[in-house]
Amino acid sequence: MSLDEKLFEIKRKWIPVYFILLIGLIILAIHFILMAYFTNNQDYASFSLLTLVAAGYIGYNLSKFLNTIISKYTTVKLLTCKKCGYSNEDKNVDKEDYVMKEDGICPKCGGKMIIEGIYRIEEKTKPSLLELFGLKKKIRNRFK
Amino acid sequence: MDGQGIVNTIMTLFLLLIFAYISQELQIWKMVSEIEAYLSIFRTARDHALGVTSNTFKKLLPKSNSSRKIEYEKIKNIDERIQELVDLTIIEPVNLDPYGIVKKIKHIILVTEKTVENEIKIILPNIKKSEIKNLTNLIDATRILNFIYKFLDHNYRIARKFKSLWLLMQIYALLPFITQEVKALENAIEAFNKGLPVGDSVGPLVASKLIKKYSGFENIDTPVEDTVITRVNIDNREIYIVKAQGPGGTTGRLDDAIEWLFNNIGKKFSMIITVDAALKFEGEKSGTITQGFGVAIGGTGVEKFNIEEIASKHNIPLYAILIKMSEIEALSILTKDLYEATEKALNIIERVIRERSVEHDKIILVGVGNTIGIYP
Ligand SMILES: [Zn+2]
Numbered sequence: 001m002s003l004d005e006k007l008f009e010i011k012r013k014w015i016p017v018y019f020i021l022l023i024g025l026i027i028l029a030i031h032f033i034l035m036a037y038f039t040n041n042q043d044y045a046s047f048s049l050l051t052l053v054a055a056g057y058i059g060y061n062l063s064k065f066l067n068t069i070i071s072k073y074t075t076v077k078l079l080t081c082k083k084c085g086y087s088n089e090d091k092n093v094d095k096e097d098y099v100m101k102e103d104g105i106c107p108k109c110g111g112k113m114i115i116e117g118i119y120r121i122e123e124k125t126k127p128s129l130l131e132l133f134g135l136k137k138k139i140r141n142r143f144k
Numbered sequence: 145m146d147g148q149g150i151v152n153t154i155m156t157l158f159l160l161l162i163f164a165y166i167s168q169e170l171q172i173w174k175m176v177s178e179i180e181a182y183l184s185i186f187r188t189a190r191d192h193a194l195g196v197t198s199n200t201f202k203k204l205l206p207k208s209n210s211s212r213k214i215e216y217e218k219i220k221n222i223d224e225r226i227q228e229l230v231d232l233t234i235i236e237p238v239n240l241d242p243y244g245i246v247k248k249i250k251h252i253i254l255v256t257e258k259t260v261e262n263e264i265k266i267i268l269p270n271i272k273k274s275e276i277k278n279l280t281n282l283i284d285a286t287r288i289l290n291f292i293y294k295f296l297d298h299n300y301r302i303a304r305k306f307k308s309l310w311l312l313m314q315i316y317a318l319l320p321f322i323t324q325e326v327k328a329l330e331n332a333i334e335a336f337n338k339g340l341p342v343g344d345s346v347g348p349l350v351a352s353k354l355i356k357k358y359s360g361f362e363n364i365d366t367p368v369e370d371t372v373i374t375r376v377n378i379d380n381r382e383i384y385i386v387k388a389q390g391p392g393g394t395t396g397r398l399d400d401a402i403e404w405l406f407n408n409i410g411k412k413f414s415m416i417i418t419v420d421a422a423l424k425f426e427g428e429k430s431g432t433i434t435q436g437f438g439v440a441i442g443g444t445g446v447e448k449f450n451i452e453e454i455a456s457k458h459n460i461p462l463y464a465i466l467i468k469m470s471e472i473e474a475l476s477i478l479t480k481d482l483y484e485a486t487e488k489a490l491n492i493i494e495r496v497i498r499e500r501s502v503e504h505d506k507i508i509l510v511g512v513g514n515t516i517g518i519y520p
Contacts, residue, residue, distance in 0.1 A: 006185050006188065007185070007323075010181055010185075073477070075340065075477055078483075093338075093340065095338055095339055096339075097340075097517070098339070098390065098391035098517045098518060098519050099341060099349065099352060099390075099391070099517060099518040099519060100352055100356060100518070100519040100520065101391075101519060114356075117341075117349070117478075117483050117486075118340050118341050118477075118478065118517055119341070119477070119478040119479060119480050119482070119483040120476075120477045120478065120479055120480070121480050122479065122480075
């Protein structure tokens, strides 16, 4: 588990709570609005305003959670042919690999390939609603 | 004002006080719970690092057919030795009288390095030099993680003991920065364990690319420990490229290498160019390249001091090429953006050499940083 994942797990626990609170507040607000409309009581109007503000605040926080972006990384090595300059990215990075190591044969001309660079490529994904609510255990695999 | 009014006022004041008290308690509770959560995260990060380190050691242990009991004893012994190495403390020299302190710091660092490497050699007698370097890096990262956790835990315990809001607030305010560092170190553990280049390796990577481009592999020499020097020809200028010796994770002894060049090649260099990773500001894009003047070397400042000394003594211009990145990127496996930045840096160096020197000049180029996963 990486640190990002752990932080996300801690935050994720609060999502259902926020969600229930939001729904409760919205119901309450609707109730107050209806009461204000039918009874013409000023108090109900101000109550509805207060609950709407609270609902807005919680909704904003929830939307921040829902927009969490998770990065996934793949490490690749950039192989270039010494002879013809053909190059490609290879995902099989070995523990023994290092930059400027001769590695494999060029598929085009049969010359020797050299590792020109080793780096990681970032891929950004957004977890789906189900994953955020912990109903789907896909998140864990995403980090690997 | 009648009696009722006074009672009402007092009641209101009393309620206000209670609310103030409750809100403060709530704030403390929120801070405490958040600090505790982070502390537990830092502790797992530390434990994870320890686990990775000891696993790496065990994997490198030579296979033997001795009985299970002896094997068990061996493994237990290794865990103890690793804990010892992680708990090592480096005591800085006293700075009351700072004259000559750089020499002392260098001495202490070299002794520490040597001793840790020897310890590793004793535990694992038949491993490659590059593996020893990577293990040293791994232990260093684990040591810092261990220190961060212990330090924070200590402060937190004191704050709790004395119920000090101010101490808690200080710890709370530091959390984002510490988290940043812990994240960086956690990524570093992964990179060091696999022996792959990190963001900090951009300096040696640029040097290595220059060596390849101008075919300097034939002239490679290692007159100074852990450091390679080679000579290439760019536009009829003699370029001496200095970098740490890879592919093991080390930063080399760049100051000693430059001193060696001055003693053996001559004193007439037209410039010293250092290429290094630099911390970016949050708003800056990773991989931005900026130029500067002076010596671009971080760390303890020993090498920086020594190179500045020698350059100012012989009146040699110091140019720096900086590749910007975040703290996390500097210790994580190299990103593609940063890799592409090294190509750009290469072009800038060629331009600087062409524009700021004339033919037959001698120039020193230093690739500064950890050369993990990068040959030569
Ligand atoms: Zn080819």
